[in-house]
Amino acid sequence: MSLLFIQGGSRWKFDGEGNIYTDSNFNDNVWKRYRKLDDELVVLLRKEQKIYSKKEASEKFNKFDDSKMKYIATPDLYKPWRNAFNLAIRKEIMDTVDHAVKNSDRVIIRSLGNIYTNTALNSALKYDKPFLVEVTGFSRETLWYHSMRGKIVSIYKELQYKRLIKKADYASYVTKEALQKRYSGPKNKLGCSDVELKIDTxxxxxxxxxxxxxxxxxxxxxxxxxxxxxxxxxxxxxxxxxxxxxxxxxxxxxxxxxxxxxxxxxxxxxxxxxxxxxxxxxxxxxxxxxxxxxxxxxxxxxxxxxxxxxxxxxxxxxxxxxxxxxxxxxxxxxxxxxxxxxxxxxxxxxxxxxxxxxxxxxxxxxxxxxxxxxxFDKEVLDRKRNTFYKEWVSNGK
Missing domain, CATH: 3.40.50.2000 (Glycogen Phosphorylase B;)
Known part of the structure; x- marks a missing residue:
């Protein structure tokens, strides 16, 4: 069984020797939580164009162990910004995401609101794949304060987010109530931070x-x-x-x-x-x-x-x-x-x-x-999260 994890915000980073890295949002402890759910974990992120030296990459980023997980790297539609108007790049991204969803058994979609995650949700519905949405932030505010282009599309994207989240049966929110008030819909909900903490007394x-x-x-x-x-x-x-x-x-x-x-x-x-x-x-x-x-x-x-x-x-x-x-x-x-x-x-x-x-x-x-x-101790959150995610996996079989 294969689990696809997809997120559109973070980027793969590569060094000159072919090693793969992610930013501080993800590390091996985070990946372990997903690897427990299925036999195979496949992670899809967009790719940063810059190639780092091994020294710089290892000092700044978290190494991704591709011996334990598979990865898919797509073009970056948003950087440089002119890519957003490139129909060939847009099609390549949508085709890659659609193919990845089709070949997975279930999908975790983190942070709706971009071409990567929105395509994944629609493809999951098309292929009748069980999917869970992780809700991590407020769409309208994030776009509004991002740029002038963000302001232009912020209301549309907010309405799109609310419409899409209602199509999910399962959603995990990082807040106790704040995000749930804005983005209601799924009948099966969990309020649980995604932080990885081991409290040092x-x-x-x-x-x-x-x-x-x-x-x-x-x-x-x-x-x-x-x-x-x-x-x-x-x-x-x-x-x-x-x-x-x-x-x-x-x-x-x-x-x-x-x-x-x-x-x-x-x-x-x-x-x-x-x-x-x-x-x-x-x-x-x-x-x-x-x-x-x-x-x-x-x-x-x-x-x-x-x-x-x-x-x-x-x-x-x-x-x-x-x-x-x-x-x-x-x-x-x-x-x-x-x-x-x-x-x-x-x-x-x-x-x-x-x-x-x-x-x-x-x-x-x-x-x-x-x-x-x-x-927010890891053991406390892991118990809550594991129970909810395993329920999702079990019901999606």
């Missing part, structure tokens, strides 16, 4: 020691997100730091990790005179991300759209104090007083100033967030 103790012994020399903020998309909102944190600096409040450093170049963010920081306060680290393999969470003082998620933000949950598991935008399912995770309106740098600067000058607040938030993170 020493993380809180280390964080408390870090906070209590923190000197006043440098206060480090951090965000883990794609660097070259506007809707992740990092520029508003940079603006907040610049505003604080203009008021004489210094010693704040902002570190950014994630895929992309971050060139526009660097230029923006220079324009505001805080280029020395902003440090673009770039992509890190997932094993290094955990060390990075431990190195920062406060985690910031300024996105304009989220489902249930995986990075917030990961930061919580390292007992990070956190501030984030009040979008998507973020309210399910973080206390109201530490949420800010998207794109409101004035609110961000107030929270940064509060946390950088109050160890008691930092300690309280560290303890509160770590306690909440325990609800």
């Amino acid at each position: 020493s993380a809180l103790e280390k964080r408390i020691h870090k906070i209590k012994n923190k000197d006043a020399e440098k206060f480090i903020l951090g965000t883990a997100a794609f660097l070259d998309v506007k809707w992740k909102g990092q520029k508003y944190v940079i603006k907040a730091i610049a505003d604080l600096k203009n008021k004489g409040i210094t010693g704040i450093e902002y570190q950014l990790i994630g895929s992309g170049t971050g060139k526009k963010l660097i230029r923006y920081a220079k324009k505001l005179g805080v280029e020395n306060e902003v440090k673009v680290i770039g992509a890190l393999p997932h094993s290094e991300v955990w060390k990075w969470y431990d190195s920062i003082d406060v985690y910031v998620q300024p996105s304009f759209s989220e489902g249930l933000c995986r990075s917030i949950v990961e930061a919580m598991s390292r007992a990070c104090p956190i501030i984030c935008s009040d979008v998507g399912g973020n309210y399910e995770l973080i206390e109201k007083d530490f949420l800010f309106q998207k794109a409101k740098s004035s609110e961000i600067s107030k929270l940064i100033n509060l946390l950088s000058n109050n160890k008691e607040v930092l300690l309280k938030q560290a303890e509160r967030n770590f306690k909440t993170a325990k609800d």
Whole structure:
């Protein structure tokens, strides 16, 4: 029996020696959860054009073990953008997805709303293949804040998403309620984050020691997100730091990790005179991300759209104090007083100033967030998820 997993957001990355990688959204622990469901796992993603050196790829990305799983790489319809108007590329993608669905026994479709996943759903219906949809984010907001082209199609895509999700019998949502309110339909539903956490009981103790012994020399903020998309909102944190600096409040450093170049963010920081306060680290393999969470003082998620933000949950598991935008399912995770309106740098600067000058607040938030993170422990989530997915597999036979 063969299981096809398809997602249209992430890209395959290759090095010069033919090794295959994915970004931080996927790693071998994630793939294991799907390999348990069937004899064979086939993963279909679009392919990034750039060829990396083995050193760079291994330092930035997660290696994909093609001895345990099969992969299918399709052209990228969205990058460069002119591909979107290439009918030959569009047909090749749709034919490849359709063929992959036809030759599978069941399909997991992650994040509807693009040509890859939408085609997979329609093909699954055409060939009467059991399929499960993983709902990870809000279509309209993601497109609206992506680009002008996104704004133009956002309402249509939102309506399309709602129409397609109603055709699914099974859906797994990463939120407890936020996404379910918007995208109802499937009669069989699961609310379960897709984060992969093994709670380290020493993380809180280390964080408390870090906070209590923190000197006043440098206060480090951090965000883990794609660097070259506007809707992740990092520029508003940079603006907040610049505003604080203009008021004489210094010693704040902002570190950014994630895929992309971050060139526009660097230029923006220079324009505001805080280029020395902003440090673009770039992509890190997932094993290094955990060390990075431990190195920062406060985690910031300024996105304009989220489902249930995986990075917030990961930061919580390292007992990070956190501030984030009040979008998507973020309210399910973080206390109201530490949420800010998207794109409101004035609110961000107030929270940064509060946390950088109050160890008691930092300690309280560290303890509160770590306690909440325990609800996302891998064993807890795996039990919920495995029961639901096995039910789907059993009923689809």
